[in-house]
Every structure is written in structure tokens, then in C-alpha cells.
Amino acid sequence: MNHSLLMAILILAPFVGFLINGARYKKHSGNVAGSIATVAVAISFISAILLVVDLISMPAEGRRIAVSFFEWMAIDKFKVNAGFVVDQISAIMILVITGVGTLIHLFSIGYMHHDKGVAKYFAYLNLFIFNMLLLVLGDSLLVMFVGWEGVGLCSYLLIGFWFTDKEKAAAGMKAFITNRIGDAAFLLGMFVLFITFGTLNFSELNALAPTVAESTWLGALTLGTLFLFIGATGKSAQIPLYVWLPDAMAGPTPVSALIHAATMVTAGVYMIVRLNPLFIMAPNTMMVIAIIGAATAVFAATIGITQNDIKKVLAYSTVSQLGYMFLAVGVGAFGAAMFHLMTHAFFKALMFLGSGSVIHGMHEEQDIRKMGGLKKYMPITHITFVMGWLAIIGTPLFSGFFSKDEILAYAFHSPMGSPILWAAGVVGATLTAFYMTRLMALTFWGKSRVSPDVHPHESSAIMTIPLIILAILSVFAGWIGVPHVIGEHLGHMPNFWEHWLHPMISPIPGWTAIDHTTEWVLMGCSVGLATVSAIVAYQFYVKSPETPKKIAESIKPVYNLVNNKYFVDEAYFGGIINPLINLSKNTWYYIDVNFIDKMTFWAGDLVRGMGSFVRSVQTGNMQQYAMYIGIGVVVALSFVIMR
């Protein structure tokens, strides 16, 4: 089959699913709607596999499938094609999106079984996949932006899916508005880039990037990339625009898994990686990115420790892990960022789905203080969750280990990195191990605190199968990117990942190879600290559940600060939103009502007076109007001719 057909199927299959489910949005049968949606995404997945297989069979140089369906717009020099590209980077993304997407769709059939709006739900989900594919496949920033906005819309729709609950509707709104701030910056970034380069096409931008010499600190390149990065912080929930993501947990859990863990939130990382030759030319931006990423990683992890809602913990964990990815990007480790993106997609989707399974089995209970000891009720969920846990805390040879340690190694050694960034990363990893172990302990292990009228049960096969598949991926996905230092002890296992991405990644200026001892030491550090913190957490929450309370008691101010998420939401309200409202109110009263309104009334009276004079012209007589047009044309034409 030819590529354009495959590409069309890949992109349009979810859209067709959306149309079908959207047309029958009033239907209640979850099985039918779910099957349609799942099949649609599965078709997409198959065509993605076929495309990637074709891509692999191509020679390494020029490994790229580009399809342009039509010219979208052509305004003078500004030409945009509806063009789509599968290359090394987007190949990974489409596989993750459609693959994980299929599993999550499958899971949703079980999870959303009883919901009334199930057809609508699947329609949105399919629309999301469609938009996500547009985002990752688009060959220019503008096409990407269409998908970018589209996923924002779907995210909004799905967070507020149970919109009759006011709080959930508000959460959707929050996500949307926060994202808009980022999107505005994204648009500005596009403008800057278009003014500088005269194109928005990725390959052209990347090719042109080295030709623009950056003379000033805030030159066009830095400015454009910074704007784009602000856009990315909105979509990928980084400081300062991360606040929407924890609230986004109001949506159905599979949505959290798909959109707010595996795919959409990684769009920012993906965008930066796609433009990496551009970003690498702007070291100042890179520094900002790295700092923000590291800060987010630590910051979100500390909040994660104190949360009691199973999904909130995971949400902060997601923010933290995204911080890792940005840290990686910021130090120039684009490959590592993509690697972590993929492994994170697997284990975080797994954990979210696992939490969904728990919530489902606990009859919509989300508070981990009311769980505990679920191991014996939900064996499969437990086992798979353990796999995810091991992966995320960086247990050696699990997928999270490889990706996280690669990031840390780069953060330490890259000329753009520094030991401080590395230290922040390690602290983040330690904290991650702590709160994830806490989550495990409180949910699955220890004594059961389940209230007697709740009877936890294992979920049906349709929900556990995706869990199992994702668990397998979480364990083994890391093996395609084994670093040399470990690989040479495993029978010289090559680093497939690096080979694959190599042509797309621009080298870090001033990069020297890490010597093996350093790498071993770094690895040992992070693994050791994580292990210690995991054991501590285990001790705290399984062996002696009283200790953490005592500790919290003893450092109450700090605990409260962290437990209330550093009062960031409140700070935003107190520092930005309320003053803004007050300012608006004052300006409204003094300037608007007392000055402008009076002016406008006066002007209005004047205009009305004139209008009543001119009104005599507007007779309703169509032919008179036509006559005016005629006279106008005569005047205009005579002007043109006489000129």
C-alpha cells in the first residue's frame, strides 16, 4: 500500500470513529461504542506499524515518509501544506499514541461501562487521538498547532466530562484557560519564527537554524524558542502553568492515563525535540528549560508526598516526571528525553489504569487513607502496579531506570548541565521513590482500612489485559536503550535507541564522552538513594504507620505548606487573579462608568442625532440600495480610471 493511503488511514480512522460515535452520541451501549472506537484506534495502530516498518526498511539517511495531501493555504510567501511526516521522532510518537491509545480504549470499555454518556466519551477519545496524530505528524508548526489546539479542546471536554458536577466543570475550564495562556505564547513564538525564518516548516526551520547568528541575549531565536517553551509549559504542566494538571484528575481515569500522563502532556517535550536544532542554537533558552524542568521535578515530587488522593499523587508524579523530560531537553539530551517520554508513557499509563482499576474495584473511592491491603482482593492489579512502581522508582534493569539514569548522566556531564541540576534530579528521584512507595504501601500493602460496606473486587479481563500488556512494556521497554556502560556487560548489547534517533538529534556543542567510572558512580548514587528512600517509606507506612504522622506533627508548618501544594493556587488567586479583579473593578468604576460611559453616551447621542438624519436614506427599498452600490462602483471606477 502506498504511503499517502496509509497515512490517510492512520489519521482519519479515529476521526471516522469520532464521527460514528458522535452521530450516535445518545446511545447508551458501551460495548458497541467502545468497540467502534477501539477498532478505529486499532486500525490506526496497525497502519502506524506498517508505516514504521516501511520507515525501518529505508536507508538510515533520508529516513522519512512525507505526505502532502493538499495545499492548505497560500498567502503570498506564506505557504502551508496539509503535510504530514513520519520520521524517527514521530514514528515513536505514533506508535505510543495509537498503541497505548488502543489499550486505554480497551480499558475504557470496562471502566465506562455503566456511564450514560459512553458514546460521547468514546467520540471525544477518538477525536483526541485524531488531534494528537495531527500534532505529532504535522510537518509544520501550523499543522502542529491545529492538533495542539485540538488536543486542548478534547482535554477540556474530557476533564469536564461529568460536567453536571460543578467542580469538575470548573477543573475543565481551568485546564482550558491555563492552556490558552501557553497557546498564546506558542502563537507568539510562531510569529517570531516566521518573521525570522519566513517559514514554519520543521525541516526548513531546522535547516535554517544554524544560519541565524545569535548576537544579543534576547535575539529572535531565544525569544521565539522561549515563547515556544512557555507554550510547552502550558501543555506539559511545568512551572508556572502546571496548576491545571492535578485538577484535571476530575476526568475519567482512563482519560488521565491517556491524555494527562501518556500523550498530550508530552506534546511540549515532543515539540522541543522536533525543533532541537533550533533550540540547541539558543543556549539561554536551554538553560531556562533545564532549570524549570529540574525545579518542577523536585517541587512536584514534594507535593506528591503529602497527597492522599490516589490520582492526585499520580498527577504530581506526572508533573515531576515531565520535569525530568524538560531537564533532559534543557541539557541537550533530546534522545534521553524522548526515551523517558516513551517509558513514562508506558509505566504512567499503567499506573493510572491500575488506579482506575482500584477506583473501579473500590466503587469510586479515591482516598488512599481508606484503602490498604488491597493486594489480596486485586492480585492482577497489584502485580502490574508493582511493575509500574519498580519502573518509576528506577529499579535497575526496569525501563524507568535506563531512561532516568541517562537523563541524570547527561545532566551531570553535559556542558549545558551542571552538578546542581544533577543533584536536583537525584533529589527528585529520591522523593519519587518515597511517595510512590507510600502510594503502594497505603493502597495495596499493610492493614486494610477499607470501610466494611465496600467490597473491593478485581476488575474484569477487559480491564486487566491492558494492564498486563502495559506492565510487560514497563518492564522491558527500557531494553531498547541500554547505555553502553551496562550494555557491554550484557554481551555487548547495542543501544538501539541512540542509533535510531541519531540522525535527528543535533550534537551538544562541546560534548565529550562520559567515562565509565563517573557513570557507574552517578548510577549508584541515584539507585542507592532511591532504594534507601523506598525502604524508609516502606518502614513508615507499612511497619509503623504512626511515624509519618509524628513527623508531620513535628514539622507542621512545612507539612501544611506542602500539603496545600505550597499555596500556589492561592498565590495565583491572591497575587494575580484577585488584584486583577480589583483593578478591573476600580477601573470599571472610575474610568469606565464615570468617564468612558459618559463620553460614549454623549457620542451616542450625537450619533443618534446624525443617525436619525441619515436614517431617511435607509428606506428598505432594495433597489435604492442597489443604486447606491451602482453609484459607488461608478465613483470607484472613475477614480481608478482618472488616476
Place this chain on the structure above:
Amino acid sequence: MNTEFITNIGLTHYLVLAALLFVIGMAGVLVRRNVIVLLMSIELMLNSVNLTFVAFSKYLGILDGHIMVFFVMTIAAAEAAVGLALAVSIFKRFNEVNIRFFEHLKG
């Protein structure tokens, strides 16, 4: 007398002819009172535009003009259908086709 103008037919001839037809149609729109004749005059104007499209298409050697004619025809037919539907609906109710009567429809 220069007979070149008569024997050598070129783009100008078609354009002038179309312009005259257009103006005739416009005059119809301006001076006639019957809604249906008004609509017919509009069709005449559209037709004259089609003529310019085709003429340019031939003399510039590109086919896009033909496509435009196609589209214009569709639009014209749609316009006639809706316009006449309105006229029929008003005629059935008020037994009136004078355009001045239609002023009563305002606000």
C-alpha cells in the same frame, strides 16, 4: 475605416459584450418592480460574469475560469431556487410580487 476592429475578434470584444450585458442586468435590477424580473436580471449579471471568466480562460490559456463558471452556475441556481421560494411563499400569502411591497418585511 479600420476594419481590423470588426474582423479580428479578441478578448476585448468579449469583455465589452459581457460588460454591456452586466450593465443591462444592473439596469433591470434598478428599474424593474417585479421580484421575479429582478431575480432574472441578477441571473443575467451572473451570466455576463461567466462570459468574462470563459473569455479570460481562453485567452490566458488556463482552465480555472471554467471551474469558476461551474461554481457560479451552482451558486446562481441556488440563488434562483431560494429567491423564488421566497417569492412563492410571499406571493401565496399576500398575492404580491412588487419589490416595494417587500419593504414591509423589514424589522
Place this chain on the structure above:
Amino acid sequence: MGMGKDIFEITVNGLKLVVIFLMMVQMVPILVWLERRGSAFIQDRLGPNRVGPLGLMQLLADAVKFLTKENFVPDTAKPFLYYAAPVFALIPGAVAFSAIPMSSPIQVGTFEMFGSTWGPYTFLVQGYEIGVGIVFILGVSSLAAYTLLMAGWGSGNKYTLMGALRASAQTISYELALGLSIVGVIMLYGTFNLTEMTLAQQGPLSFTFLGNNVTASWLPNWGIFYQPLAAILFFSAAFAESNRLPFDLAEGESELVGGFHTEYGGFKFNMFFIGEYGHMMIASGLMVLFFFGGYTIPYVSVAELNEWAASVTSTAGKASALVALIHFLAFNVKFAFFMWVFIWVRWTLPRFRYDQLMDLGWKTMLPWALANTIITAFVIYIASL
């Protein structure tokens, strides 16, 4: 200037048009006779048999009667429209009929006349060749609706007006099915040109399917074998287009009297009559062209016939004339068959009710024609894979 050479060609072509027009007009009395004799045969009676041998002189008697009728205009009529309508009834039929190729072209070599050399020329056995043949014919014959409306309104009688509205509503309704049924045919031949269509149908049935050549030498390569549904739809719609039974709802003794030509008599009525037969002839001609090989002879390709003609005649011109003659005969045999079918159906089937008629057109034939289009496109696409 080559004008001198053209004059002969223009003259011949002009004469040709006149001849074709006269042929069409002269075919009408013959068909009337055929219809009367045929209906008598079908209904087991004798029919006209007194005037002349086999009643053939009846035609002349009819003509005399038509020409000597009183020539008057009703008081309520609009004289201009009343006179113009019958004339306009003839024009679309005649113009469309001239576009039908009835035989292969005749080649005329160089010859001496009036002291100068003329030729060579190629004369087509059709009024004129136009590249977009079908579209042109459809366009011209769609003008026939005006005749009905002019006659119906111009007569100043309510029966004529209602008859005209009925007839035109029916005509335009079936024009949809007619136009749509042709889409499949156009797709099949990939051309609008009637001659190209004809030539595409010579020889035995053979086509390519999924890369395999399929040949059935026992069948001619006619369109009917590719487009049977289109043929049925086209022929039925053609009946309705020409207001023939079973679709002659424009007339009705009990409700509308004679329909739109109630007020007409004499020669003017005769012209409407010729117009109706003109429609039948165009329909039959197109039927032959689209689905029954046009002027080609079944199983024999044009090239073979040319070879044979060249072997029995002395010059190329004579050979082409012979071939043209044979083709013309072949065309006329097929053509006459369909004219007979028209007559046959008229005396066999009962008429529809008006609502049934409209239902048939809109709710049955239009969807089937659509289905035919889709299926044809699909099969052509699949076959080319």
C-alpha cells in the same frame, strides 16, 4: 485564402443538414403509418387499408387534411407564443438529431470542377460533429420544456396550461434519471464523443479485469453487456421524455382533453406531432449508440469491413462510400427496431397514474441510476487494480 476550397465543403454540409432535417420530418408519416398498422396488428384488426396499397396513401390524405384545416387563433391566446410554440417544438429535436452519427465518414478524393481542383474532403454522415456530443444533445433537448410551457400558456386555456405544467414537470423529473443513467456510460467509454463511443463497441466482447484479458467471441462488444441497468433506465426515461405511453400523462380525455396542444389544429398540431416523433428518434438513436454498437456491425470490426470494401472497389472514395452505406443500413436496422419498440410498448402497456409516474421517476429510477453510477465506478476501479 482557402475560402474557395471551403465553399464546396460548406455547401455540402449545409445541404446535409437540410437532408437530415427532411429525413427526420419524412420519417414521421412512415412511422405514423407503421404505428397505425402495427397497432391494428397488435389489436387484431385491419388498420388503414383502403387508400392505396396497404393503406400507404392514407399518409397523403392525412397530410392534405392537415394542410387545409382552418388556421385560426383563439381569442384568449397570445398570438406570438401561440404561433412560436409549434416551431420551437421542431428545433431542439432537429438540432439534436443532426448530432447523431449514422455512419462512418465518406472520403472524397480530389476532382476537377469549374476549372479548378477540389478536395480532398471528408464528409461525416451526421449533421455535424461536436466533441461533447451527449452533453450537447442533453442540453438542446432540455430546451423542449419551453415548447410545452409556451404552448400551454400561450393558448390561454386552463386545460392547456395544466397539461403543459404536467408535461414539463414530468419531462424534467425524468431528465434526472436520464442524465444520471448516462454517467455510467460516459465512465465506460471515457468520452462524450458519440463516434468514439460507437467505435469503442466494435468487434467481440472483450475487456480487462484485474489485469486479465477476458474475451467472449460469441457476443458483440456492445454497451448493453456492460451497462444493462443503465440501458433499461435510459430507455424508460426516454419514454417519459417524449411523453409517450405509458407516460403520456400530459393528455387525458377525461381531465385535460388534449393537454398542452388542445387548442392546436392543422399544420401546427402536426408540428407538435413531429416533435414527439423527433424525441423518439433521438432516444432510439442514442439507445443504439450507447448500448447497441451504433453503426457498427456486430462481430465485424470497422477495419475488417474497410479491408473488404477496398478489395471489391477501385478507389478509396468508393470504398468509403460502400462502407458508409453498409454502416448506414446497420444503423437503420437497429434504429428501426427501437422505433418499433416505442410503438409496441404504446399499444401493450396501460398508462400510469400521475403520482405513480412521479414516484417512479424520483423514488425508483433516480436511486437505481445512482446505484448504477456507484457500482460502475467501483467496478471500473476494482478492475483496474
Place this chain on the structure above:
Amino acid sequence: MPLGGVIFIVIFIALFGAFLVWLAANITGTKPVYNPVKYEPYECGIPGIEKKETKISVKYYLTAILFILFDIEIIFMYPWAISFREFISTGGGAFVFISMMVFIAIFIFGLFWEVKSKALEWD
């Protein structure tokens, strides 16, 4: 011969023929003798007392309007039908086929709607 010439001949002969026919229609026949009853519009026996004012069903008009719209859709299929094979041979067959099927689907939807809304019912 230039095609313009052909058209010229056709128009000329058609007009000339029409004139001849019109002439024939007027010359033939005997001169009528005036008779008020003969010159009345035809009625079925009873003399017409009302003036000619007939209420005509709006159905005819509806039919004509739908005819226009569907006719244009059919006309759009002609260029498609004629270039379909070329599209197939140049590899764009599937795209063109699908785009026309979308168009036909809209067509069918319209037809279906008209049938369902009883716009095509004659009683």
C-alpha cells in the same frame, strides 16, 4: 472546416428552417371565418363563464426546484466520469472515487430527506 463555421451553419439553417416552418404554418390552411363561439377557449361543452384563473399546485414548482438542484449535482458527475479512468491510471483513483462517493452520499442524503419530508408526494 473551423468549428465556428459549423456552428454558424447550424444556427443559420436552424433559423432559416424555423422561419420557413413558421411561414408554412401560417400560409397553409384555409382562411378562417369568424365565429365567436369558435374563437372561445376550449371548454368541455359548457361555455366558460369564469375568467381564466386557475390555482395551480405548488408541487410543480417544488419539482422544478428539486430538479435544478439535483441536475447540477448530476452535471458535476460528468467531468468526474470522464476523467475517472485517467485518475485511476495516474494513481489518484481512490481519492477521486472517495471524494465522489462523499458527494454522492450528500446527494443521497438530500434525496432521502426530500422523500422523508414528503416533498415528492403527489396525491
Place this chain on the structure above:
Amino acid sequence: MTADAFLFWFLAFVTLASGLSVILMSNPIYSALCLAMTMVGISALFVTLNAFFIAGVQLIVYAGAVMVLFTMVIMLFDLKKDVQAFTKGKFTGAVKIASVGLLAGLVVGAIAMSVSLMGEKTTDNPVMVGTGMETTKALGNILFSKYIFGFEALGVLLLVIAVGAVALARSKGGTHEH
């Protein structure tokens, strides 16, 4: 004079005469018939411009469908003669006629000017010759590649019109007696 030139002048005369009759005939039915004549004339002009398919479509759509609709509606209304065919106001009438006349002069002037400016661009450069088949095929090629969205949009437009026009025509019409 060549046949082509004669044809053009003849058709120009026919279209202009019948076009003028459209607006001068006080009986709308004659207006409609004259407009049909204009359409046929324009169709023939298309033929002289080598646009055979467009000419056929013009016949089918305009002359064969749109104008039939007009004629039918007029007959449906049974309008014998317009009571008041033209505008009454003397002043506005004069202004209207004057503006139309001026427009005519200006447009013709503009065309004459621009043509002399465009110079060699408007020289007879007919790439579309032949019997019309190639043109039609090329038309199909463009229509189904470059203009595919316009084409589909027109399909939707026609659907909307079909629904809307039927609803309008069957409605009782109006909300109040005048």
C-alpha cells in the same frame, strides 16, 4: 469577414437584443423567454471560445433548468401584465439610468485601457483547442484536485438549498397581514 467574426457579431447582437428585452418587456413571461434566449446565445458564445462542455452545461443548467423554473413560477402566479413594471420616481429613475449609463461607459473605458496596457498578454493564445474532450478532461482533473474542497462544499450547499427551498416554498409565508 470570417465566419468567426460574423458569428461573434451575430451572437453579440442576439444576446444584447434579448438581454435588453428582458428588462424592457413589461410582461414577465416574455422577459423570461427572452432571458432563455440570452442564455442560449451565451452558450453559443462559449462554443466560440472553445468551452464546449461549459456551453453544454450552460444549456442544461441555465436554459434547461433555471429558466424553466422561472417560467413555471410566473405561470404559477399567472401574472398577465405587471401593473407597474418600472420604478415611478422621476428623479431616482433618472439617477439610476444615469448611473447605469456611466457605469457602462466606465467599464468599457476601463477594459479598453487595461487591454492596451496588458499588451501582449492578451494576444490570442488558445491552448485549449480541439473538440472539447481534452478540455473537459483537464477540467475534471483540476476540479478533482485543486478545487476538490469547493466541489464538496457545493455539494453541501446544494443539500442545504434543497432542504431550505422546500421548507420555504411549503411554508405559509409571512407573520402578519399588512
